[in-house]
Structures are given as structure tokens and as C-alpha cells.
Amino acid sequence: MFTDEYLGRMRLELRRGMVIIAVLLQLRTEHYGYALRQALEARGLDIDEGTLYPLIRRLEFQGLLTSEWREEDRRNKRFYAISTEGRAALKQLLTEWDALETSINSLRSGKAS
């Protein structure tokens, strides 16, 4: 009864929360969209445009990112960076992440009791 579709959905769920952390971490330095995507890919996180761009717009709407239009290489680009509120949120997400990581590693290495 188990299908690849279920597994695909689970992997997606697993990625979703972590992608937010990755974006906030990377935007401690400002990037425009495409450069952000490349930087994350260089760290092994391949996120398609249809996922990444709506996500950064959402994070800006939520006040976690700031953005400004600027010309670079004769083209107008929108540069994004983490906001003060974004840094506070990132800190809390990393705390949660550390706790979850500890739990998973403990379950994984230990005997299931």
C-alpha cells in the first residue's frame, strides 16, 4: 500500500521547515534571488525557483527579510537580507532545530527502548 508518493510527501515535509532556516542563514549577507538560489545549491540545497521565490516574498511579508531594488550589471535586481526580527526568529528556529537534532540522534544511535 505504501507508494513513492507518500515518501515524496514526507521528504517534502522534512525539507520545508529546514529550507526556511537555510534561507535565513544565507541572507545574513544580502543576495538577490538568483544568487541566493546558487549559494544554497553550492551548499547542497537545490530549491527550485517556484518554491524559493514565493518563500522569500512570504518571509519579507512576515517582516523577517527586508529588500531593496538596486542596479547591478546594468540590471535592476531586488536584494534581500535578514531583518532584526528575522534574526530573532532564526535564533529560536535554531534552538528548536538543535533540540530536534539531539532527539533524532539519540533515537538513532541508542537502542529503541
Next chain:
Amino acid sequence: MFTDEYLGRMRLELRRGMVIIAVLLQLRTEHYGYALRQALEARGLDIDEGTLYPLIRRLEFQGLLTSEWREEDRRNKRFYAISTEGRAALKQLLTEWDALETSINSLRSGKAS
């Protein structure tokens, strides 16, 4: 504009995928629902009943868990354990998890490029 509600939702997203991994890991040894909940809590994962019990029923429906009713301490309890398909799924989820963990750690420790 950023509110605790957004952060709460993000933390939930982050947990959701990892809770599946935790449940599958713990059910390498069979448990009934309440004992599973206690075992996860002992590893630092506090999952309320309204989340955990629907999740294990869903995982069983998907074929990742098997279950059987058995009497213990004069009460009928439903014992859950990971299935063969569950083990295969867990392996793939852990592979994904390792990749994501590596990316996050790299972003976290390295300079944002």
C-alpha cells in the same frame, strides 16, 4: 509585522517531518501508543496525543507500520511496529535528513558567501 503566530507555524513545520522519523526509529521495537509517547518524551520529543495517534494510524494505513491487538496487564492494547516497507522508507528519510543536516551545518558555521 512579524508575529509569534508565524514563528509557531514555522516551528511546527520544522517538527512535522522530523516527528515521522522519530516515530519510525522508535518503532523498530514494538510499542503501544502510550508507551511510544513516553519513550519519545524521554528523548526530548514531547508530542501531544492529538498529533501522535492520528500520525501512527496514518503511517499504518500507508503500510509503514504494522499493528496487532494484544492483552497486557489485563488490558487490550494495540501494539505498533515498523514494517519492511517502513524500514525502507526510514532509510531514505535518514539519507535526506543527513543531506539537510550537512547543508544547515555548513551554512551555519561558514560565512554566508
